[in-house]
Amino acid sequence: MTNAELTLAKSQADTLFGRKRQIARAVPAIILAYFVYIVFAFDIAGLAQRAKLENAVILASDSWSYKVHVTRSNRTGEIDYAVEGERKGRYPEGERPDWVTGNDVVTVDLGGDHEVRLLPEKRTEVDVPGFGTISARAEGRMITTNLGNDLPDWISVSDRRVAITTAEGRIAITGSKTEVFNYFPGWELFFFTFESPYQGQGLFSILFGERIDPTRHNIAGAWKDFWGNAMWRHADVAWAVGETILMAFLGTFGAAIIALPLSFLAAKRFAPFAAIRYAMRRVFDFVRGVDALIWTVVLARAFGPGPLTGALAILVTDTGTFGKIFSEALENVDEKQIEGVSSTGAKPLQRYRFGVIPQIMPVLLSQILYFLESNTRSATIIGAITGGGIGLMLTQAIQTQKDWEEVAYYIILVVIMVMLMDWFSGWLRGRLIGRSEAH
């Protein structure tokens, strides 16, 4: 290599490096510029004002804890004990939590030396360590307290309402009632509500102990009460999960059954006329392009809300996707096998069955199973729109903004469901096609 050649090669290499360096700088710069535009377009600055951090706190604490409401009606003087304040979670007549004591003066021990005393004549006293005793009295609609004007921010007082928030629980006093909320970790009444005789019994005593309810066998009775739990609605939730899986199953396999014969018409080697092939491909593109969202909207008008609509929406969209994938697979089949089968005098249908299908089966199955898993997730989302399955229950629970522990329960179920379907489709793929071809 002469000197001149060397210089030329060096300058060429330099320009190449220079260009690469320019690209290496330009790409991040473009992305950065795009993000700057997004910060303004999405109004990130305004987000801080719109965000409600107290909601995040409620979400974080409510999803793994429950509260027991102790409510005294200031009109009748009756005291009511209920988990989450729900009628379904009310303590049975004559029973109350063990942290409530006394008869004339009812003492509610919130823990950590925090104590609430419900006194006669609509009076309430609250002991807060490090602050002292707050006493309040309801007269008609007005509340009178011993509190001055200089108050910490965990107490809010007006003449109609007193609200005290401590680390151990909350107290709200109005003219009509005094409410005490005591917080505990866990999901209360998850297995049995108070109506069930099995509430508070251990697993061992249900399985091996004596009959708790004399009219029923222990295990059968416990199962019935658990399944019919009015607060957590296990039976409904199980149905909803089943519906979601059903939507994915019907949609995926229905789409595959419809797409398989159609894909022959869209494949170069099998289509009788080029016009049919072209038309079929456009149909697939159209159906895919319309997208599950629009199909859901359109089909919900015809079939009403429910799992069938969701299944059909998945079916229609995936018919397009499968049609495209299958016809591509069909174009790649090996001609030799078909020739071999036809040399034995096979009719066209037999040629397809024994010459073509075995070749594309691995591709078909692995795609179908992959979509089965991904459609389980789609069915959750479509269910939220069309009104079926666990997606609907989840969106309803989130939109009522009340039972965050139920929301947490549903989210965990959805995640487990999707992961199980992922595992199941992977397992089935391994069994049907063999490990080596499974990705």
Add this chain to the structure above:
Amino acid sequence: MTDFSLLDTAPTQGVDRIQSSYLQQVRKRRLYGGITLLVFVLLMVSGFNIADDRNAGSFWDGIGKVGDYPADVLSEAWEKLSDLPGLIVKYFPALIETINIAAVSTLIGAVFGLIFSLLATRGLARWPRLIPLFRRMMDIMRAVPEIVIALVLIFVLGGGPVPAVIAIAIHTAGALGKLFSEAAENASLKPVEGLASTGANWSQQMWLGVIPQVAPNYLSYGLLRFEINIRASAILGFVGAGGLGYELRNAMAWGPGRFDEAAAIFILLFGSIVFFDQLSSRFRNRLSEGRAT
């Protein structure tokens, strides 16, 4: 004589045995295949009946009415054809928002997916012992449907595009992380070793040794994800995350008389999905061809 008969019958007996055992196998396979098919058909039929039972309207009543709604929308849009360009212009900003949500979440998700995938790939991981942890994290991120995270975040952050971006980005990070890590497993380790011998740290080894090898693959996966995310972002709009889906829900709620607006949104959504579909598939083809040569 005896010798002859032995010689004569032994092979035919062998053939007979092979033939009969072969036929038996075929019969067994046919039986299994038939049972599997029967179970499958039973599952499909009973599943369909259950879904049909629990639906508000039945399949056979509704099948004739499938065309009604599109026909209503189309006929109304046809009557007000002159308004349509105006409506398309009106909803164009919403389309831009939907596409922006998809683009931002794909970018953020791809960055996190890249980091996760390198941390979860055998031979490349920074902390090999934590590989199972990162894999499980990706599994969970992939398993949570976007709508769950979006709805929870809408409660905390209020409506708008940001909850949708975060929700889609989390899912994207999990999904791309898995694909990226499969691609990275096939990458040659030689450049990494070479870089390590010069004293490069882990991030330099990855950035200069691995990324250039897998970049075309990653880019093509990322484009495919972008396509999927446009659809996801339209759906999330429907539950309150802004963009075209949100406008579609409002237009639907108005009902007849405003079907021209729904038609305009349908056209925009359909058009953009097809457009990006074609664009990305062309670009991906070029990427894979470039790799082959």
